[in-house]
Amino acid sequence: MRRFLRPGHDPVRERLKRDLFQFNKTVEHGFPHQPSALGYSPFLRLMAIGTRSGAIKLYGAPGVEFMGLHEENNTVMQIHFIPDQCQLVTLLDDNSLHLWSLKQHSGASELREEHRFTLKGPPGSPPSATQITAVLAHSSREVLYLGTESGNIFVVELPSFKALEDRTITSEAVLQRVPEDYCNRRSCELVEALREHPKNPDQILIGYSRGLIVLWDLQNNKATHHFLGSQQLENLYWQRDGSKFISCHYDGSYTQWPVSSDNRQPEPLENLVPYGPFPCKAISKIYWQTTKNGLPYIIFQGGMPRASYGDRHSISVVHGSQQTAFDFTSRVIDFFIIFSSEPAAEFDDPSAMVVLAEEELVVIDLKTAGWPAVHPPYLASLHCSAITCSHHVSNIPLKLWERIISAGSKQNIHYSAMPWPIDGGTNIAPDPPQRDLLLTGHEDGTVRFWDASGVCLHLLYKLSTVRVFLTDADPNDNMNTLGEDEWPPLRKVGTFDPYSDDPRLGIQKIYLCKYSGYLAVAGTAGQVLVMELNDEDAEHVVDHAEADLLQDQEGYRWKGHEKLRTRDGPVRFEAGFQPFVLVQCQPPAVVTSLALHSEWKLVAFGTSHGFGLFDHQQKRLVFVKCTLHPSDQLALEGPLSRVKSLKKSLRQSFRRIRRSRVSSRKRRGVSGSASEVQEANAKFDQDALQEMELAPVQRKIEARSAEDSFTGFVRTLYFADTFLRDSSRHCPSLWAGTNGGTVYAFCLRVPPAERRMDEPVRAEQAKEIQLMHRAPVVGILVLDGRSTPLPEPLEVAHDLSKSPDMQGSHQLLVVSEEQFKVFTLPKVSSKLKLKLTALEGCRVRKVTVANFGSCKTDDYSENDLAVLTNLGDIQIISLPFLKLQIRYPCIRKEDVSGIASCVFTKYGQGFYLISPSEFERFSLSTKWLVEPRCIVDTPEVTSNNHVHNKPGKENAARKS
């Protein structure tokens, strides 16, 4: 006993701690925040995404992913893979170039930055002279061609980034043989596009922004062809055989040009404004893909009629008489087409289109009729509706897992059956140790079920609670019902939809029992739904009850939102989780805590006014308890006058981000370039920051009193079978902890199974503990006679846990934001405590019991508390002696949203939002670690460049 009282002086314990605990941030799930650039290597079959914060992420086959971060944290403007190499070059908005390589290191590939380089012009030249606008990674793999604002094209050697000054292509040299009148009108042009001839590596096509296009011979260092375009140029694309190329323009037109040896200054073959005749937006990128049947695919971004559809983010695919304008809900950053890259192949035969929009990745199957979307295995848009809460369930039984997948597959029938086309690299990570589910609740009333077992966070199933309620927006009205002859032929794609029909639908709490398949979700307007998994569609009535949490309190007026109206009569539910009970709290305040006991068939819920217990077997409200302090007038008036809740601030900050993005988009002028947008954005952020800093920083020091506001706010609910009244008989109990430091314990009488429907469940208040430091109670836990936390309901029944020790004396652990306290039961006397805030000035934000296994021996594991504080630190605290084991800095303390979103797993891992759309996964355990481990092979034979179509797969085969 004595040695437990002295932390940190026991060498045995210290050694054990090293075998148990280790902190790693392992992988980022979800969609990169603010993507800014896209690149693809048909050779490696890897895709690269750059972001505004300087991150670069590579994705291949599911599980193959790499991440790098530019030190400068500047926006990534362009990404170019070096042909047939495991290398890529990035261009940042500070005009620096960075060379990255994938190299093998101890059995796995790693992404590393090799070199950096900034182009320097002759002394005295303006910065624009070397401002890079276009990059061409030449197929020789030896040089990069860098087009600049001045119109000059600089050449640098790879991988050294040595400038080859004698090979610079100056605009003067290019303009030499251009007709005088054309030349005069168009001097001082920036290089818009550089394209290598598909058959002849000695020829490159240079496109200048004002319309002039030149075919340059690198051997003889002279222009061989001049194409005198009359419109401002946006982009260029070579046709496969090199006989023609296509240019697209600012006015929404594209032009086909012939390349032949007899005419050095050809006229355009065809000039077309696809969505004319009225003024159109620019076409910023175009592909011309040949097929066996002769009809090409013409795929271009933009070009919509300015007046009526100028606000759409579209990419049009034209194939013969078929034409679809894919309509994205967020700005298109870039896109590419996956087509046959075999040099011997005669045609392009495009198979898929990959579009990086600002908020999601959309892949379209171009081979299947109707061009359906492909379900991405990664890069899921977590934020397709803002995340309002999350819940993690470890070690899902196979049966439940399969049922959820089957329910989800019925929802995904509109997706293409095409295998994921970006399949480079080999995943060599061991199979995930267990099946884990991450459930996210969203603002639009949906719950999404994610497979969180491995590196790829993959959507399994989506549950909507909207059907139960009557809302303003009718779910039947379809935005996509367009007539046959609708022009342009827009088709909405993607899942990102930030607009919520009704904020009251928002999900606030989720509890899933993995053994019984019971699911409870609770929302913003005091609604609590209990659901059951059904493998078939069904139509039934949802039983409805109301819980008046104010009871006898009088004279209070709720100024917040109204409760949700329910649908009368039976409701049709699709296969999956189907609600059978709805409890609505009155007043309809946000549900702040939720607990479900699947064995006793009870659900408990709490709001800022009190808590209640509902018997979902008999569908009867057992009791309600009002927790309001009589003087707490504020709590009754509703959310309008409330202090911001954490969740709320989380959501608001996301909204702010979104709003700022929208406003910056609006501000963007017609000719506004991306850098201007960023500048505007940066300025916006700065202004906001300065505003915050100017606020007077002063803090009141006052002891908390019982009369403080929001003391009744129920923070935590807990079911336990323990000794509440006397030490001879244990009984079911319900525990509730409030913001004001009060713990209520209710003794429950649940009738035995055979009389469960006949006798009512009874509850009686047995104890009330008032913590005098009055800090909010964030966690309640009962430890059994062996000081082990009580198992989850049904865990013992499924033989997955030892039955709790009911012989020895139980202990009660109460975690407040400031202290951890252990009390004895049934007679409450204080046994132990750990003061956190008084000594360190930090407060508990999240706390969970986690099981830590030793990495050295399989037979040792222990339960500890994983704690996240308001400073973003993670602490591990031992049970039952409450000794601090270890502490890791995890989240920046300024990142309030990140801290509020953190969720721990039962085996010492965790997730938190690093942006509205990305979860960072971390691990505290040496044993349970989920991180990417993959190999991308460099081809050994370099003479035969284009043979390796799928190096990853080949290598995998070679290995086995």
Next chain:
Amino acid sequence: EFRRFSLERSKPGKFEEFYGLLQHVHKIPNVDVLVGYTDVHGDLLPINNDDNYHKAVSTANPLLRIFIQRKEDADYSAFGTDTMTRKKNVLSNVLRPDNHKKKPHIVISMPQDFRPVSSIIDVDILPETHRRVRLYKYGTDKPLGFYIRDGSSVRVTPHGLEKVPGIFISRLVPGGLAQSTGLLAVNDEVLEVNGIEVSGKSLDQVTDMMIANSRNLIITVRPANQRNNVVRNSRTSGSSGQSTESSLPSSTPNILANLLHGEEESDEEDIIIEDSGEPQQIPKAVPITESLESLTQIELLHESTQNGFLPSSEMNLNHSAGSISMEFEVQDPEQKPLEEDGTIITL
């Protein structure tokens, strides 16, 4: 001796009548005695005028426990905050009355008539430029009443003067505990909270620490006004008087002692209500040998038997007019130092 008698709650009468009644009941007509009672917080408080007498009667619940001590033998230190929880001290003093003979009572304006609201502690181990103030929030209804802010201060470091961020008192609420003590002032730099240095901590962190410690708050400050510093009569005072030290001397043992003491107190403050019955303090799981009961009985055995009269002074609990600071000297090395030794009691 132990007496039990009843009083009419609605008409308690005057203090002098009550005093007479006590003398009569105990048959000690001519003995000067100090009269005290335990209030709801378990503090031993004096009864020596009409006001506190009425207060005592009105708080009786329903029993009013009165302690009577012969004035010459009286242990003044027994009065005040937390006295009943500091059983050992009270006990030892009471059990060994000879102790009182040795203890010099420099009675300055009747400290026994007051409940301490604040004290300066650890004067002997702190640099003279610093002041460690303890605020007794417990048992008073007064708000702590101060605000803190970020700021910067100049420190002497090995590399010369350096500007470092610091936490300062920004405002005192009129009538609040902090202001009424006179020991804290606007622009005082906060160096420590309950023994933990605040340097490197954010304003919010320090706020949380102070609030978490609000029941037993010990703040070490560098007063903005350095002219009222206590000048020690030790030999070293001259040399160390003006030096600004970059960090506090290691005073951990003392601080820890204070903290432990604080923990003991707050531990027993949690309240349990069983089956909707009466609220009770939650006991420690390890049984304590001396309970309040035993103490009471011992106290009563030592009731005084002499007659006397206590000069009734115009007083108020937590009265705080001005800030006349006085210092107690601990001169008896054998005396086990009490918590309040080296205390300045503010009137």
